[in-house]
Structures are given as C-alpha cells and as structure tokens.
Amino acid sequence: MTETTHRTQAQRREQTRTALLDATIDCLVEVGYARTSVQEICARARVSKGAVQHHFTAKAELMAAAVEHLTTKLRRRLAESLDELPGGGTGVAAAIDLLWAGYSGTLSTAVTELWVAARTDPELRAAIRPVDRALGRATLEHVTQVAGELPPERAEMLFWLTVNLTRGLALDAELGGDPNRRRQLLDEWKRIAVLLYQDATAAPS
Amino acid sequence: MTETTHRTQAQRREQTRTALLDATIDCLVEVGYARTSVQEICARARVSKGAVQHHFTAKAELMAAAVEHLTTKLRRRLAESLDELPGGGTGVAAAIDLLWAGYSGTLSTAVTELWVAARTDPELRAAIRPVDRALGRATLEHVTQVAGELPPERAEMLFWLTVNLTRGLALDAELGGDPNRRRQLLDEWKRIAVLLYQDATAAPS
DNA sequence: TGGAAAACATGACGCTCAGCATGTAAGTTC
DNA sequence: GAACTTACATGCTGAGCGTCATGTTTTCCA
Numbered sequence A, B: 001m002t003e004t005t006h007r008t009q010a011q012r013r014e015q016t017r018t019a020l021l022d023a024t025i026d027c028l029v030e031v032g033y034a035r036t037s038v039q040e041i042c043a044r045a046r047v048s049k050g051a052v053q054h055h056f057t058a059k060a061e062l063m064a065a066a067v068e069h070l071t072t073k074l075r076r077r078l079a080e081s082l083d084e085l086p087g088g089g090t091g092v093a094a095a096i097d098l099l100w101a102g103y104s105g106t107l108s109t110a111v112t113e114l115w116v117a118a119r120t121d122p123e124l125r126a127a128i129r130p131v132d133r134a135l136g137r138a139t140l141e142h143v144t145q146v147a148g149e150l151p152p153e154r155a156e157m158l159f160w161l162t163v164n165l166t167r168g169l170a171l172d173a174e175l176g177g178d179p180n181r182r183r184q185l186l187d188e189w190k191r192i193a194v195l196l197y198q199d200a201t202a203a204p205s
Numbered sequence C: 001t002g003g004a005a006a007a008c009a010t011g012a013c014g015c016t017c018a019g020c021a022t023g024t025a026a027g028t029t030c
Numbered sequence D: 001g002a003a004c005t006t007a008c009a010t011g012c013t014g015a016g017c018g019t020c021a022t023g024t025t026t027t028c029c030a
Helices: A009-031 A038-044 A049-055 A059-083 A088-104 A108-117 A122-146 A153-172 A179-202 B011-031 B040-047 B047-055 B059-083 B090-103 B106-119 B124-147 B154-172 B180-201
Strands: none
Touching: A009 A038, A009 A049, A009 A108, A038 A059, A059 A088, A059 A108, A059 A122, A059 B090, A088 A108, A088 A122, A088 A153, A088 A179, A088 B154, A108 A122, A108 A153, A108 B047, A108 B106, A122 A153, A122 B047, A122 B059, A153 A179, A153 B106, A153 B154, A153 B180, A179 B154, A179 B180, B011 B040, B011 B047, B011 B059, B011 B106, B040 B047, B040 B059, B059 B090, B059 B106, B090 B124, B090 B154, B090 B180, B106 B124, B106 B154, B124 B154, B154 B180
16 A cells, blocks of 8 residues: 555645645536535545535635636646747747647636636635636736737737637537637638738838 | 416417526526526526426426527527628628627527536537537528628638637626727727738639 | 644535426316 | 316425534644
8 A cells, every 4th residue: 555654744734635626626627517516526536525624614615726726737837838939920820729728628628617607606706817817917928928029919919819719619619519620710810810920020010 | 467368378388488498598697507496497487396397307408498599599689680781891890799799698698608517418418519500500601691702711710710709708708807808809800800801802812 | 652733534414406296277179 | 168188386305415513533742
C-alpha cells in the first residue's frame, strides 16, 4: 500500500481539498450541474460527506471554490501555451488555435456549466464574475504581447471577438454539432483575422 | 367570472398543454434548468400535477415538448423579422442585428439552458438536435435570400460565424458582462462582415 | 508520551422531488 | 339523459438531497 506515509496536517488538508475540487469538476463535466450532488462528489473523491462539511460550510461554497480552482487551472494552461507563440500574422492564427483549444476543452465545459447555473444563482454568480474577469484580462495581456505591432484597441477587439466566437463554437461542440463545419468556420475566422491584422499594421491610421 | 365558457375537449387539451409548455419556458428562464421542478411548473401553469401526468408520461417528455414549442416560437419570430430586410451591405448589418436580437432574448436563454442540460442527458439531446438543426437551416435560407449576390458558400460561412459569435455574446450577457463592450464587438463584427461582403461581391473569384 | 486539536467518518433529520393510484368533473355520443 | 370517454385534481410513497450532531482517527506539540 502507498498509505503508510506520514502526511502533515497541511498536506492532508490540501490533498483532500484538491481531491474534492477535482471531483467536483469531474462531476460537472460528466453528469452536469443539475445532477451534481455532494454525495456524487464525495464518492469520486473517495471521502465522506463529513469531509466536505469540514472544508466547506455549504454546497454553494464548494462550487465557488471549484470556480476558482478551475479558473486557476485554465489560466495556467493558457499562459503556458501562449508564451511560446511566434509574432506576426502566423502568430495571430496560432493564437486563435490556442484560444480555441483552451475554450473547447473539458475545463471550459465545466466553466460553461457553472456559468449557465450562475445566471439564476446570485451567490455562484458573485463568485464567478471576478475570477472570470481576471482570467480574461490575464489572457488578453499575453495575447497583446504577441501581437505587439497592432494598436492595442484593435488587438483587444480581435481577442474578444475570438473568445466569444470560440465560446459559441464550444457550445455547438457540446451538443454534437458537425466538427468539420467548426473547423471550416475557425479556419475562415483565422483568414479574416490575419487579413485584418495585416491591413491594420500596413496602414496604421 | 370568465369560466362560464363551454370549451371543447380539444380546446381544453390544447389550452392546458400550451400553458404547461409556456410555464416550463418561464421556469427555465427564471429559475434555471437545475431547479425547474414539475411542481414549480404546475404552480405557474395553474394546474395540478395530475394534468402534466396526463399529458406527458415523464418529466423528460415535457422537456422535449418544451424544446419543440420553444423552437417553433423562435423560428416564427426570426422568420417574420428576417423577411423585411433590405438587400446589399446595409442588409448584412441589419441581418446581424436581427440574429443578435433573436439569439439574445429570453427564448434563447431558455434554449441555452436546455442545450447545456442536454449535453449530459442523451434523451433531451435526442429531442433537441433535430429541431435545432431545422431552425438553423430555415434561418439560413432566409438569410441567403437576403444576401443573394454573395456566393452561397460564403454567405453560409458568414451566417454561421455570426450565429456562433452571437451565442458566445449571449452567454456573456447572461453572466452580466459589459453591455457596452458587447455593442462594440457587434459593431466591429458588422463592419468586418460588410467589408467581406463587398469584397466578395466586387471581385467574385 | 499523553493530551489537545485538526481532519475525517458515521448516522440521522427534515425536506423536496418525480411518479403513481385513485377520485372527481367536464365533455362527447348514442 | 345516461353511459362512456377524456381531462384534470388529490393524496400518497419511496428515493435522494443538503445539512447537522456526534463519534473516530490522525497529526501536532510540550
């Protein structure tokens, strides 16, 4: 057995805490928000309901913590991949691909579940808004670093357009839309973005 | 009292049925899918649980019927507004506005709730997919009629890009994102679309 | 090394839910 | 207008939910 190790209290705490949060994310992805129960989370995290009670006073608090956990993960992943981008037009296309990859993965699926649930749950909403805004800002900074020659205002536009388009496509993917069409649309958008990028850098107003 | 009227059986049936479906949509919009219970729906529709039992064998069936009811409404509304569009570049911009209006209203909010729920509910998913595809196709036809000078392939691209972008923006709106930024993004997209439209019509390959 | 404190497990409580069995009223048919 | 069918109401049941009170184990510290 691997259970013979002596763990410090802080380690124990941190370990079951992240286990619970990861299990929560798994639940959101696999069974959806509506059917994500504390019991199911506990079963997946291999802990008892008393544990979650000890760490979080209520289910809402667990969800709020899951939001932060989730956003932190997404942020880390996006930051890593965005740092190794080339500049110029090919960089723009690559950045769009990365944004799509980031916003269409399982992590983002969980985020969408929480987003939609948050619409009618003020508490959850209050928890989501700040961290999501922070994620957007941080990602935007990375992107603008890549496309430095572009006027920041236009770079921001391109970024947010890409993000929102990507979220729409992610929704389509969740329901089992045609993957080929999504790829076509993404390719078309990349073409458009590169075009706009070149226009803007060639003829700065 | 207004209750003295003699209603035929078909009328009674249809009346409570649509009352139930409308109440379901209201529930989805106001309290969200996760907390939409049969009891809540009955309370809003002013009928008993026995009634819904009589009309739909299970809750899933009610939801499936709600999907169709919802899509029919959306389709009707979009068709009406899209028919009175001007042609040319201004028509493109106007069409984008209409699509945004259609995909950001309360009806579409309910659709989003069902979409996200359907991701982890095969039964609901099976009910949604065909009607949603039909809605997309029908709307696309109306749009391509408006922008007839464009090669149909490119018109379709523009349409689906707009739809997906709009859905992403609608999600942002649901969580209380900045309305001004959404307007800016939509305006920017309209500018881009008109530009692309003019390029394509001026220099057909 | 023993007691305090933190981390976690167990079991029970009140509540809501979806589904069903049964009863009643409204419309239809002859 | 009486038998019959359809439309709807009422009450119940078992299951699952979140939360809480109380035990048990593990780590810490003096």
